[in-house]
Amino acid sequence: xxxxxxxxxxxxxxxxxxxxxxxxxxxxxxxxxxxxxxxxxxxxxxxxxxxxxxxxxxxxxxxxxxxxxxxxxxxxxxxxxxxxxxxxxxxxxxxxxxxxxxxxxxxxxxxxxxxxxxxxxxxxxxxxxxxxxxxxxxxxxxxxxxxxxxxxx
Ligand code: CUA
Numbered sequence: 001x002x003x004x005x006x007x008x009x010x011x012x013x014x015x016x017x018x019x020x021x022x023x024x025x026x027x028x029x030x031x032x033x034x035x036x037x038x039x040x041x042x043x044x045x046x047x048x049x050x051x052x053x054x055x056x057x058x059x060x061x062x063x064x065x066x067x068x069x070x071x072x073x074x075x076x077x078x079x080x081x082x083x084x085x086x087x088x089x090x091x092x093x094x095x096x097x098x099x100x101x102x103x104x105x106x107x108x109x110x111x112x113x114x115x116x117x118x119x120x121x122x123x124x125x126x127x128x129x130x131x132x133x134x135x136x137x138x139x140x141x142x143x144x145x146x147x148x149x150x151x152x153x
Pocket of ligand 1: 072073074099100101135136137138139140142143144146
């Protein structure tokens, strides 16, 4: 084999190994990965697992709210969400069946909600109004009807 060929082969193999080491270090040593994989839940037992056994809107502190929400074909529970403007709202979500989406157009809220995983998103609605919530993952025949509203007062 030509000397230069050997050098380039060696270099490309070296770069591959280097990248694998970097990615491996991030994934395992630093624990980087999809955030939704951090907390898991048995999708068959959502109704019996706290806090999802009682979906709803909870005041958790001064100007802080938590929305515990379950998603299933083809709806959001709770469907009547009302929070004050300027409050910090944390959405805690999981799916009871297939993968759904949680998107609020006009904000940067856009999340995938998968069965078996707990999704967490925090947002402050500064402007009062009615915010549309859409499922943006195809989840079945009723997908296009899967929507609700967040009322910010
Ligand atoms: Cu749920 Cu599409």
